[in-house]
Amino acid sequence: MVDGPLHPDALVRARGLTKAFGDFVAVDGVDFEVRRGEVFGFLGPNGAGKTSTMRMISCVSPSTGGELSVLHLDPRTDGPAIRSRIGVVPQEDNLDTELSVWDNFIVYGRYFGLPRRVLRERAQELLEFARLTDRRDDRVDPLSGGMKRRLTIARALINDPDLVLLDEPTTGLDPQARHLLWDRLYGLKRRGVTLIITTHYMDEAEQLCDRLVVMDQGRIVDEGSPRELIHRHVTPEVIELRFAEPAEQEAALSSAGEAAERIEVLADRLLLYTRDAEATHRALAERSIEPLTELTRRASLEDVFLALTGRTLEE
Amino acid sequence: MSVQDLVDHGRIAPPLDPRKRFLRLTERNVVGYVRAWPILLTGVVEPFLYLLSIGIGVGALVGDVTYAGRQVPYETFVASGMLATAAMNGAVFDTTFNFFIRLRYAKLYDAILATPLEPRDVALGEVTWALMRGTFYSAAFLVTMALFGLTESWWAVAALPATVLIGAAFASIGLAGATYLRSFLDFDFVNLAITPMFLFSATFFPLSQYPDALATVIRFTPLYQGVALCRALTTGEVGVGLLVHVAYLLAMVAVGVAVASRRIDGLLRS
Amino acid sequence: MRMTQSVWRALERELLVFVRTWRGSAFTAVVQPVLFLLAMGIGLGGLIDDGAGSASVRLDYLDFVAPGLLAASALLAVAGEALWGVMGGVKWMGQFKGMVATPMTPGDVYGGLVLSAGVRAGAAAIAFLVVAAVLGGVSSLWAPLAIVAAVLLAIVTMSALSAYAVRKEDDRTFPLIMRLGVIPMFLFSGTFFPVEQLPEVVQPIAVLSPLWHGVEVARDATTGTVDGWTLLHVGVLVAIAAAALPFGVRGFERRLTP
Incomplete structure (x- = not known):
């Protein structure tokens, strides 16, 4: 007992x-x-x-x-x-x-x-x-x-x-x-x-x-x-950016700077964590970052796991 | 808090009696096989066919053989051997082949051990079922023997419990052995153990056909105990010496169940 | 018939599996029949040759039972594999489905099984004949012809039983096939005692048993009594196999074609 x-x-x-x-x-x-x-x-x-x-x-x-x-x-x-x-x-x-x-x-x-x-x-x-x-x-x-x-x-x-x-x-x-x-x-x-x-x-x-x-x-x-x-580990919103070339992703990462609270780098995409997706979109446009696709979604437990372990669940 | 406290407070139902839990697994097998009764029934036919072929067919070629100092017809001699080997074969098949599939492929016991049943209940339950099935077959065979005039004494009735004991001995050992099998290929080891016993345990011809040294070795093998027991009972040549065979078979049961329970525990509860 | 040249690939695969698992196959195909030969031929034969029985085989019992066991073991070694092995291949383990994902056709898979059953039965028969000869159960130079009997029986058994097994969803009826088909055949096809000892009404049924034809060929060969009848028995076995093959190819195609 x-x-x-x-x-x-x-x-x-x-x-x-x-x-x-x-x-x-x-x-x-x-x-x-x-x-x-x-x-x-x-x-x-x-x-x-x-x-x-x-x-x-x-x-x-x-x-x-x-x-x-x-x-x-x-x-x-x-x-x-x-x-x-x-x-x-x-x-x-x-x-x-x-x-x-x-x-x-x-x-x-x-x-x-x-x-x-x-x-x-x-x-x-x-x-x-x-x-x-x-x-x-x-x-x-x-x-x-x-x-x-x-x-x-x-x-x-x-x-x-x-x-x-x-x-x-x-x-x-x-x-x-x-x-x-x-x-x-x-x-x-x-x-x-x-x-x-x-x-x-x-x-x-x-x-x-x-x-x-x-x-x-x-x-x-x-x-x-x-x-x-x-709430504890990530922001309410996430923007996923995919690029045509790894080099473009590299360049975007170095210039994105303050556009988001935190940025996670995955092999095929960038995850931008933000409390205000609108503002982040504007900041990206100002920096002329033009990804192939751009997806805005609510933060999920997937993001919590990534923040806690530095890995995605499907790895 | 103990289990008893919880039961007393009406929080949980009284647990199954641990001594009777194994019967639940036996019950499962009964339910499963009730639907497959034609297959169960054909199991009766097989030893009967052996009796016709070897007993009557080959018996006509042989004539009489010497047993317990007197001449007995070959079919009388060989029928008792077949009674014992059928008990062994049924028990071994049930507890190796069926058990192996349930353990490794069907994951039946994984499901069962998530219920109140324990590994020991699985071992006991399977052996009990093998015995029920075996008793049914042995009884059918004994009746056939009697109808063909191949029993020579009322002691033959006692051959039925004797076959149950033979079944229990081989089912327990078979169950323990099956836990060591890794793939279907390993069933060759089962055959390697069973076939020589089936052929050479004084089943088809008396020990007198062997050189003395070999005959002595055979006297110590497991199936020989069963054959000797059944033959003595169906011919009425009964003596105190039979108790040695009984003790030998009982020891097999004890060792087999103990090893099997421990092995099942180790395999399924890690 | 839709067997292609890939049938040799299928045969190769089956034989490769055999090489990997030879220990077990060698037991069922060679050691087991040899044990039967020792028990029946020598042990029981010692009693029979005393001549106290009401019937006789007019030969040493060892000479009589050796060719019987040679033929019967080809049947027994293949039967289980044709039923449960094929069910395993199409369902439990599914390796046949993997094979037909290559250029192999379902017919090739089936052909490979049948051919390899024949090849292995032939090898087992050679080993058994050598042992039987050493024990004194072979008395004619015609003996190698008995190998043909074993090969044909294996081919008949595999082609017919696997054609049945491939059409089944589960193995529930397989014990029935063994108990009501294979085992009675094993016991009453002249393996252990002459068919003439059977009641006269039953004797014609033996003619329907492929094993009886196989036993006759093998016994004619090892005892040196080869004649036109021997050839007729060979012909019957070939005819049964030829009749079963298209049935099997169709069954495998239905089951394995996605």
Whole structure:
């Protein structure tokens, strides 16, 4: 158990939590707290330690250092009790391909020791939730990627969990399937289910998360709501400039000077952070900087990550 | 706060009885196979065909063989050997091939270990299912033997629990072994272990056909214990010595389940 | 028929895979039949040659069962690969889809599989014959003809079963094919005892078994009783393969053409 006063609604609490595989430290002493009813996000590139953290929370991977409590219990000794109260959606669907859609619900529910009568009711509701009612008796294999994902998520809800862990829930889905899935996750949020999400998609984190931590190389580099993080690290507006030649970008950079508060140089473009895009545009025109394309947008978590780590997420 | 406190305060449902959790995995397999019953049923046919071919067909060429100091028809002799080997083959196939696919490709156990089930439950649940299936096949085979007049004593009824024990022994060892397999190519090692046992454990011909030294070695091999046990029971040549075979097979169960649980834990919970 | 010259590339690929994984293939194709030969030919043969049985094979049992096992192992070694291997190639691992992204046609992929099954069965048969000869189970200089039986059986098995497997979405029916097709064939095609011992009503069914034709060719060869019938059995095997090939090419084309 973690010592010290708990936030009364802290469902997950980590202090100095560490996971090492031999010499490689995947999670390097992280502190965080997830409160009841919120959507909490781990944002970071692949390899940042998000999945390792999730596996520790879901009690399938023992921590190698620090403290962790989940649902006020200790994963080291109360694994089965904790797992009976959480729902886990892994990065790759691990549906039971030997069973039908319906049996996936029933059999999975039986692992939690739930009576069949209860399971039949819940499975019916969850089929509707996943919009798979007409595929009830089909096998899992022929379902589309989006359907499998929805089924995996719905199946994770069969035990009516207090806490649902979703690892990269929309990776590999087409935009339409992603939006349908987000809609389902909003639904859960409205019902007061506590969600923990890992993602390397900025838009996903911004849309879904109440609070999030930014992870990089096993460490937490900052935390807060998406709005707070943007406010703290970057200006509200960004202008992206692309040039025909690297030399032009070079020249523009040296003459842009005071046109923006801060300038980030990427391989293929310049990012100008500003509080007043109009003024910046005027300043660029005065300096006769004429990029190939010019895009003005709101600052996003992508910019926060860049400011915090000096790297883009897709690298 | 302890789990008990939370249960007492009505915060969480009472946990599954840890001693019975493994039955949930067995239940999953029952649900999965109920739909595949034709395949399950054809499993009965295979040993029956072997009995017709080797027992009756080759038996006509052989005549009688000497067993326990008396002459028995070859088909009676070989049927008990097949009863034991069928129990072994079924158990090994279930726990190596099926288990391997579920472990490495289908990621079935990753999903299951996210529920209250523990690695030990997975191992026990799979072995239990292999035994249920095996018992069904063995019972069918024993009935066939009786109908063909290949059982010579009421002790033959005890051959059914004997096949369950053989199945348990090989299922446990098979499960432990399967955790070491890295790819389908490694199944050659499984074949390399099974085929010689299948052919040389006094299944098809008595130990007297071997040079003495070789016969002694064979007396210590795992399948021989099963063949000797089944043959003694179906022919009614029962003695206290059979308990040695029983003990040997029980030890295989204990070692196999212990190793398999530890290995599954290491593979899935890192 | 849409096989092109790339079929040799496909054969090369299959043989390369074989070289990489020879240990396992050598076991199923050579060691396993040799173990059967020791158990049946020597161990069981010792009992049979005492002559106490009601029926007889009119030969040393080793001489009788060696060609039977040679032919049967060509069937058994190829059957699993033709079913699960092909399912793996089109679905689980999908390497066939990668192959047809090159100038290779689906027909080439199929042709490569069939040819390599033949080449490997031939190599395995040679190894088995040498062992059988050393043990004293070969009594004629015609024996190398038995290799032809193994090659043809492998080609028949691969061409027919892979044509079936490539049309299937999953492997659920494969155990049925093995249990109700391949295993009965293995047990009742004159491998372990003469077909004449079967009840008379069943005997004509053996004629439908490709393995029986293969066993007859191999046994005629190793025991030196080659005659017109031998040629007829070879002809039947060639005819079955020829009938299966177009069916297989069509199946592979349907499955692998994007």
